[in-house]
Amino acid sequence: MNLKRTTKDSSEKKSKKKFFKRKSFYLFLGLFLGITIVVSLYQTSVYFSTDESCMMCHVHPHVEESWKLSSHVNNGSGVKVHCVDCHLPPKSHTWDHYTAKAKLGIRDVWGYLTKDSTDFDWERMSELDYAVTYIPNESCKECHQNLFPQGISDDAITAHLYYEENEKKLNLQCISCHLDVGHHNPNYVHGKMAGVPGFGGSSNSAAPDTSAYFKTATPITKFENFDEQIPGTPLSFKMVAIDGGSFKMGSTDKEPFHKEDEAPVRNVTLSPFYMAEVEITWDLYWAFYANTMSEGRTPPEMVFANNNNPNVDAISGPTPPFGFPDQGWGGGDRPAITMTHYAAETFCQWLSKKTGKKYRLPTEAEWEYAARGGTETPYFFPGNPKDFSDQGFWRKFFDADTEGISSFVIYNKNSKNKTQEPSTVKANPFGLKNMLGNVMEYCADKYDAQAYSKRGENVTNPISTEGTEWVVRGGNYTSDAADVRSAARDYTKHDTWLKTDPQQPKSIWWYSDIRGIGFRVVCESNI
Structure with a gap:
């Protein structure tokens, strides 16, 4: 009786041991495969973030030449800006970055396989209204956290200050004025914001109306409250x-x-x-x-x-x-x-x-x-x-x-x-x-x-x-x-x-x- 029970217990222990070994093996295998898949996906993601991979689909006849001549690559800082730095939300916006990457990747591959690049309107794609849809403003801000670097011109300072204070009202993006920074265009005229005080406007817009600007300061003839007028500006204060x-x-x-x-x-x-x-x-x-x-x-x-x-x-x-x-x-x-x-x-x-x-x-x-x-x-x-x-x-x-x-x-x-x-x-x-x-x-x-x-x-x-x-x-x-x-x-x-x-x-x-x-x-x- 005891011998049978001992034999049965021994058999159960061996069975449990085999079960745990199998379970451990499958767990290890699953973990290994999971890590392999994650690493593979990451490496694939890294590869498809390179400039070379972008150019596989983007077959613009001048894309590589214009990109290498742009100020984002050809500059005195020694910093090279890559395709994904401009065309994807920054990595600090993790979810937005990778979802945008997946969407654009699928669309680009589909276009590469089903469309003829000779039918593309390259000039149209270089215009501002097309560019603003593919240049997230957050990416510009990620790199250009200082809008007032050394050597900036007075006009640019005034424009950047005005942009900073009125960004939402203007509904403009950085690319609206800086269209040529990513792809060089020798005929591009740098954008100007219409209505910026002291900055004028674009070539197609009139200079600010100064008729309402104060010509003189407020005269004081008796001791009472007054609104001070600042000559040369439309500003006053109490x-x-x-x-x-x-x-x-x-x-x-x-x-x-x-x-x-x-x-x-x-x-x-x-x-x-x-x-x-x-x-x-x-x-x-x-x-x-x-x-x-x-x-x-x-x-x-x-x-x-x-x-x-x-x-x-x-x-x-x-x-x-x-x-x-x-x-x-x-x-x-x-x-x-x-x-x-x-x-x-x-x-x-x-x-x-x-x-x-x-x-x-x-x-x-x-x-x-x-x-x-x-x-x-x-x-x-x-x-x-x-x-x-x-x-x-x-x-x-x-x-x-x-x-x-x-x-x-x-x-x-x-x-x-x-x-x-x-x-x-x-x-x-x-x-x-x-x-x-x-x-x-x-x-x-x-x-x-x-x-x-x-x-x-x-x-x-x-x-x-x-x-x-x-x-x-x-x-x-x-x-x-x-x-x-x-x-x-x-x-x-x-x-x-x-x-x-x-x-x-x-x-x-x-x-x-x-x-x-x-x-x-x-x-x-x-x-």
Whole structure:
């Protein structure tokens, strides 16, 4: 009995062993075949991504010759652009890349087998309306991430800026102007965008109508709000008259989130001044840029020497930015961002010459006086910073209140992680928008943590001139409610904000590592 059971158990073990061996073999075989198929498909895909494989089907009589003569191959960079780099979505768009590859491959093979190439209308296929269907714009952007390379012409800078700001509205692709970059055409005339300010238009379109451009700046005869007109442009912006007066600058330790550099509170008296209703917009900043842009990468010492020379009328403005200074958020009325303090000061210098008035950055005292709008509370609207802030123990259990602040401030709770247009918030009691939040704003003062303690208890028109960094005020779209209080102070981090700038020397015009920085202007009153 035991012998039979033992024999049976032994037989079952052998059977199971054979089963597992078979299963392991088939599993290994399946895995091997699967890997082989994947590798084969990949190698096939790689092969059919070569220029030679493309030319097997694309039998245009001049395709190889024109491609090798194009600027994408025949250039000084040493970089060779292949067929698939232009004609397929970039590999970073994995699904789009491989599905487009499969569709085009099947269509090309079918055409090669069933059609006679002598019947093809090669000239028709070289025209723009045909080309735009086979050149994904994402592929152009994949390689040309910097639209403002060294050596770019002034006309091209203006056109690229206009394209960047109006891409969706224009419904244009890169190939619309650069049709000859992939296949050389000696008779091609480089495209121009009609209606681009300062750039003219295509050979078939009229130059921009300048009849509505302002001829003179706005004259001031009395101290009141006015709309400043910028001569030579169709642009204007509102300046708010701020009556002079006295206020308590800073905060006490009784104010929630008070910091040491906000004390001691001082009685400050200011002369009347005008302040821009909103932060300087991209429309205004690009007008300045187009009017003053520097050639190439102008050495900083040459720029400083030119702009500080009273005998030189022309102002050297920004060099081309590296990348997209608007972060792809859009231009128009959004606040201009990422410019340096020096660039903001140069804008004021340009605006002063254009209008005949004295424009400059606000002093820190002027900024806080304007931001408070006559109030002495943490914000110019009702509310306790503790209720609005995400800081504190109780925020682990209860959400911060957003109702009382969101109508007046663009901050981390309502910004959608980008700047917003000024129309999205209400003005403060002085009629100024976005004094708190949206973007940090440059002041004319150097930052000094002990600035208030170094002044007397009563002071008139103060300004700090010693320090290595500049004061910035108001917080930005990423700020917590605690950091957008009227008294909250901050300062530039110049080296940190330029950390990833690849240029040498680093730019004096554009920051590479800060987004939420901008400025508004004040105008001195002579009334």
